[in-house]
Amino acid sequence: MKSILLATTTFREAVRDRVFGLVAAFGLLLVLSTVIISPLTVGARGKIVTDIGLASISLFSLLMVLFVGSGMVHKEIDRRTIMTILSKPISRLDYLLGKYLGLWATLFVMMAAMTLIFACACALTEAEWKPTYLVALGMALCEMTVVTAVVVFFSSFTTPVLTSLFTLATFIVGHAIGDLERFAMVTGSAGMERAADISRFVLPNLDLFNVRNAVVHDLPVHSEHVVWAVVYALLYSAVLLAISDLLFRRREFK
Amino acid sequence: MMTVLELRSVSKSYRSDFLFRRMPALTDVTFDVAAGETFAYLGHNGAGKTTTIKSLLGLIRVDAGNIRVFGHAPGTMAAKRRLGYLPENPYFYDHLTAREFLHLAARLNDMNRSDAKHRADQLLALVKMDHKANVRLRNFSKGMLQRVGLAQALIGDPELLVLDEPMGGLDPVGRYEVRRILEELKSRGKTLFMSSHILADVETLADRAAILNGGTLRRLVDLHELGHQERIMDLKFTQLSEAMVGELVRRGYPVERRAEAHHVLVEEHFAMAGLIDELVRSGSRLLRAAPHRVSLEEIFLREVERDVGQTPEDLLHRTVDELVGATSVKEESTP
Numbered sequence: 001m002k003s004i005l006l007a008t009t010t011f012r013e014a015v016r017d018r019v020f021g022l023v024a025a026f027g028l029l030l031v032l033s034t035v036i037i038s039p040l041t042v043g044a045r046g047k048i049v050t051d052i053g054l055a056s057i058s059l060f061s062l063l064m065v066l067f068v069g070s071g072m073v074h075k076e077i078d079r080r081t082i083m084t085i086l087s088k089p090i091s092r093l094d095y096l097l098g099k100y101l102g103l104w105a106t107l108f109v110m111m112a113a114m115t116l117i118f119a120c121a122c123a124l125t126e127a128e129w130k131p132t133y134l135v136a137l138g139m140a141l142c143e144m145t146v147v148t149a150v151v152v153f154f155s156s157f158t159t160p161v162l163t164s165l166f167t168l169a170t171f172i173v174g175h176a177i178g179d180l181e182r183f184a185m186v187t188g189s190a191g192m193e194r195a196a197d198i199s200r201f202v203l204p205n206l207d208l209f210n211v212r213n214a215v216v217h218d219l220p221v222h223s224e225h226v227v228w229a230v231v232y233a234l235l236y237s238a239v240l241l242a243i244s245d246l247l248f249r250r251r252e253f254k
Numbered sequence: 255m256m257t258v259l260e261l262r263s264v265s266k267s268y269r270s271d272f273l274f275r276r277m278p279a280l281t282d283v284t285f286d287v288a289a290g291e292t293f294a295y296l297g298h299n300g301a302g303k304t305t306t307i308k309s310l311l312g313l314i315r316v317d318a319g320n321i322r323v324f325g326h327a328p329g330t331m332a333a334k335r336r337l338g339y340l341p342e343n344p345y346f347y348d349h350l351t352a353r354e355f356l357h358l359a360a361r362l363n364d365m366n367r368s369d370a371k372h373r374a375d376q377l378l379a380l381v382k383m384d385h386k387a388n389v390r391l392r393n394f395s396k397g398m399l400q401r402v403g404l405a406q407a408l409i410g411d412p413e414l415l416v417l418d419e420p421m422g423g424l425d426p427v428g429r430y431e432v433r434r435i436l437e438e439l440k441s442r443g444k445t446l447f448m449s450s451h452i453l454a455d456v457e458t459l460a461d462r463a464a465i466l467n468g469g470t471l472r473r474l475v476d477l478h479e480l481g482h483q484e485r486i487m488d489l490k491f492t493q494l495s496e497a498m499v500g501e502l503v504r505r506g507y508p509v510e511r512r513a514e515a516h517h518v519l520v521e522e523h524f525a526m527a528g529l530i531d532e533l534v535r536s537g538s539r540l541l542r543a544a545p546h547r548v549s550l551e552e553i554f555l556r557e558v559e560r561d562v563g564q565t566p567e568d569l570l571h572r573t574v575d576e577l578v579g580a581t582s583v584k585e586e587s588t589p
Contacts, residue, residue, distance in 0.1 A: 081344075083313055089331050252313065
């Protein structure tokens with residue numbers, strides 16, 4: 001319950017700190033892409049708008065999570081706000097969960113707003129709005145749910161700069177796990193196979209959530225895959241938050 | 255009387271650099287604070303005051319020793335439910351209004367919505383910030399944040415208030431108002447644990463004071479007995495010759511000229527009768543011999559400067575200068 005109170009505060013702070021300026025930037029990018037890039041395409045204007053729209057939603061969501069999430073805990077430690085909050089009858093787990101849920105709520109509202117702009121852009125151009133786009137966007141939300149947990153995990157014990165760098169590295173490697181496995185298979189190297197196994201076990205397999213290409217090119221996205229991706233996102237985030245709590249409980253506020 | 259805070263041989267050190275060397279922040283600190291007591295925690299910057307406070311709140315772990323807050327380990331829910339904390343130079347959520355922040359603080363203190371709203375408004379009025387209730391905290395001055403900070407510390411009507419520099423950043427009117435609130439809390443039997451640099455306020459409010467220097471507890475002072483602890487006599491002479499003043503200064507007596515008279519400070523059992531006799535024989539007239547009341551400031555300065563290699567005579571001169579705020583004859587007469 002107290003984590004919900006802090007989540008509301010985190011959300012309110014983010015909104016009033018004009019984080020939704022990123023949504024405006026997204027809208028601008030989408031408009032510019034239809035105006036500048038579309039004339040260069042031959043008969044595929046709709047696909048370009050769709051591709052750019054879906055990819056940009058993911059990109060801007062990632063930027064928001066990195067920018068807001070990386071400094072979220074550190075700022076409160078730096079300004080000693082955390083000491084006031086933790087002196088109240090609230091556990092450190094509640095504090096961390098509050099931060100996570102607040103950031104997730106901000107992410108959700110921001111993605112919803114960008115989806116609305118994207119739907120408008122589709123209606124105004126030749127792009128066809130398909131309900132399956134919502135599946136792709138839902139999967140992107142699952143992906144960002146994991147990335148938000150990664151940000152909270154790193155921010156529970158390190159600095160904002162390192163949190164951003166580590167999260168970005170996790171994001172990049174998380175998308176390359178499939179490639180790493182294929183590479184290990186092709187080379188037949190035992191070391192590569194082990195590296196791929198460790199990566200798959202420790203790092204989030206973010207490629208699992210990428211169904212944009214399938215959706216844009218009308219390829220089927222199986223419901224089992226979607227359910228597994230949702231379960232994976234929830235489990236991975238829960239485990240990461242539990243580890244974050246263990247680290248955060250030991251943290252001293254000097 | 256019930257013990258609210260209990261520190262037993264508490265030590266804490268911090269890692270100072272990449273070589274993992276540790277710098278002591280607190281060394282073997284032991285004291286108790288009783289229920290209803292106002293306890294001042296004094297020391298210069300870096301003495302270990304805030305480290306102690308963070309230890310009490312469970313924000314840092316001590317290396318050795320034991321701390322109990324209402325008999326519970328620091329940082330536990332049972333301990334936190336009974337205390338309120340005001341940090342030094344507080345900063346809160348920039349984009350929340352004062353009312354929203356106090357509402358959050360009240361809800362975190364297990365109040366329901368309507369009680370939280372009522373309590374937030376009540377405390378905004380108490381700290382005279384009700385006219386700024388709907389202004390975002392980012393627009394608040396340091397003094398205004400200090401008032402909101404005090405309000406959030408009081409939100410759960412705690413039995414123990416831990417205040418880190420409660421007068422910091424306040425103008426004289428603000429200081430007076432905060433002092434008035436603290437006096438009111440004291441009269442209601444609340445336990446106050448406060449660190450402060452403003453010794454005059456401490457002397458007015460506190461029952462006891464602990465003086466900390468370099469992480470070590472130097473002294474516990476009972477402020478009700480202040481003035482009786484240090485026996486120094488103030489001898490007031492007229493017609494004291496310049497040669498005799500020079501001689502007294504040479505011998506290490508603090509001498510101060512005020513109007514037509516000279517004041518000589520003498521430790522009570524330090525051959526006072528002999529000195530009076532000698533000065534009267536030299537033609538001086540003794541006007542008064544009265545006990546010199548020692549202030550908390552004097553004791554504080556003596557304790558914190560013990561480590562900087564000054565002799566007791568230097569310290570006595572220094573403290574007298576600090577106290578009276580006048581130029582010592584010693585400085586004027588020494589070539």
